[in-house]
Amino acid sequence: MMQWSKFIILLFCVFFMQFYLAEFLSINMIRPDFITIFVLYTAIKFGRFYGVIAGFILGLLTDLAGVGSYFGLSSLTYSISGYLAGYLKDQYNRLIPLYFHLTWVVIILFQFLVYSFVRYQYLFETDFILFLEKWVLTMGYTMGFILVLQLIIPFKVYYHVESS
Amino acid sequence: MRKIYLALIRQRDHVVFFLAVLISFTLILTNDSRDIAILRGKANDIFSFMYKPVSWLRSMAVVEDEAAVLREKNIQLKLQIESMLNLAAENEQLKNLLNYRRESHLTLLPAKVINKGITSNMNTITIDVGTDQGVKRNAPVMTPNGVIGKSVVVGRHSSIIQVISDVNFRLSVQVMPSGARGILSWVYGDLCEIREVQKNSEINIGDRVLTSGFSDIFPKNLPVGEVTGIREERGSYQKIVSVRFAENLGSLINIFVITKQNDAVE
Numbered sequence: 001m002m003q004w005s006k007f008i009i010l011l012f013c014v015f016f017m018q019f020y021l022a023e024f025l026s027i028n029m030i031r032p033d034f035i036t037i038f039v040l041y042t043a044i045k046f047g048r049f050y051g052v053i054a055g056f057i058l059g060l061l062t063d064l065a066g067v068g069s070y071f072g073l074s075s076l077t078y079s080i081s082g083y084l085a086g087y088l089k090d091q092y093n094r095l096i097p098l099y100f101h102l103t104w105v106v107i108i109l110f111q112f113l114v115y116s117f118v119r120y121q122y123l124f125e126t127d128f129i130l131f132l133e134k135w136v137l138t139m140g141y142t143m144g145f146i147l148v149l150q151l152i153i154p155f156k157v158y159y160h161v162e163s164s
Numbered sequence: 165m166r167k168i169y170l171a172l173i174r175q176r177d178h179v180v181f182f183l184a185v186l187i188s189f190t191l192i193l194t195n196d197s198r199d200i201a202i203l204r205g206k207a208n209d210i211f212s213f214m215y216k217p218v219s220w221l222r223s224m225a226v227v228e229d230e231a232a233v234l235r236e237k238n239i240q241l242k243l244q245i246e247s248m249l250n251l252a253a254e255n256e257q258l259k260n261l262l263n264y265r266r267e268s269h270l271t272l273l274p275a276k277v278i279n280k281g282i283t284s285n286m287n288t289i290t291i292d293v294g295t296d297q298g299v300k301r302n303a304p305v306m307t308p309n310g311v312i313g314k315s316v317v318v319g320r321h322s323s324i325i326q327v328i329s330d331v332n333f334r335l336s337v338q339v340m341p342s343g344a345r346g347i348l349s350w351v352y353g354d355l356c357e358i359r360e361v362q363k364n365s366e367i368n369i370g371d372r373v374l375t376s377g378f379s380d381i382f383p384k385n386l387p388v389g390e391v392t393g394i395r396e397e398r399g400s401y402q403k404i405v406s407v408r409f410a411e412n413l414g415s416l417i418n419i420f421v422i423t424k425q426n427d428a429v430e
Binding site: 018019020022023026028029030031032033047048049052053055056059062063064065066067068069070071072073074075076079080083086112115118119120121122123126127130134138141142 | 176177178180181184185187188189190191192195200203204207208211214215218279280281282283284285286287288289290313316324325326327329330331332333349350351352357413414
């Protein structure tokens with residue numbers, strides 16, 4: 001069970017990190033998504049309830065910070081990711097590690113697929129290969145940060161699972 | 165009642181998820197409502213205030229280079245203005261001969277880009293002018309290189325601009341010198357496409373693309389970009405024209421908002 005005060009503080013820290021740092025780390029107008037990383041880790045550690053709340057609040061703040069169209073899309077995609085990733089709570093020692101890691105990778109892929117489908121829907125209809133490239137690049141940058149974080153705080157250490 | 169409450173507590177994960185999805189869809193479907201626009205305007209003012217220190221730091225880093233570039237551009241523009249004044253005088257004479265007068269006046273408000281959004285891909289920018297400076301919703305926004313977007317959310321001191329690279333941005337344009345008209349939408353990077361162009365129009369690579377003036381928002385003859393390719397779809401009566409727009413969206417710092425446009429034909 002997580003303390004609400006700690007949760008709220010962490011939430012806003014991640015938001016401000018995204019708010020101030022994302023632009024400096026952008027490559028060709030693609031930015032890393034620290035909010036996705038936070039929602040993933042929160043949901044895997046504390047479950048669906050906290051994952052959905054973190055995703056919804058951070059998504060709403062993201063959209064309030066400046067989005068031209070589809071206000072509410074970020075809260076939707078992050079909530080879905082938080083909900084799906086929440087199913088992985090306490091599953092690390094029950095699933096084969098490969099399946100565990102594959103599952104959260106698929107959840108991240110799905111989130112960016114939804115986002116890219118809305119963002120690049122014109123490309124989806126006219127040039128599917130280019131759409132795939134944009135989806136992979138948008139997702140890949142954030143996945144790079146997740147993989148680096150996995151080296152520092154892997155999931156098995158994150159919720160104190162002892163390796164057999 | 166107690167049973168319902170206990171059931172909700174037991175299933176709180178799913179209940180919260182359902183509520184989050186419902187609220188998100190409601191927000192998406194009511195994007196154009198006045199209350200949402202007011203809320204977004206006020207939130208934008210707060211976030212713009214928070215981002216000001218970073219924006220100031222960044223501008224300090226580029227101010228010297230920017231000054232040098234602006235000085236050079238200033239000289240070039242002065243020379244261009246000289247030749248344009250001569251042409252304008254000649255044009256006026258010819259119009260008077262035809263007994264016809266037309267006035268066009270654009271009021272430009274300079275603004276600085278203070279934030280480029282925080283989502284994974286850039287599709288909006290936030291600028292440091294709002295209703296207090298005379299900006300209204302759906303005000304055209306441009307740089308000296310051309311049109312870049314329009315205002316969608318306006319707070320008192322800041323505004324969110326929907327740029328050309330937003331998936332929902334459409335622009336009515338014409339290709340000069342043929343005058344062929346169509347609807348421009350973004351594809352990726354700095355490339356756009358014009359659709360609904362008549363198949364028999366004469367368009368060549370390198371032709372200039374300007375706003376058509378058919379829109380209530382964008383005045384006529386604002387630069388947009390340059391034609392880079394033309395293709396025809398089989399079985400269609402229309403062409404698709406590829407356009408490279410003139411401005412690099414990733415490096416926007418100073419832009420102009422058109423706050424007043426006055427076209428009078430006598």
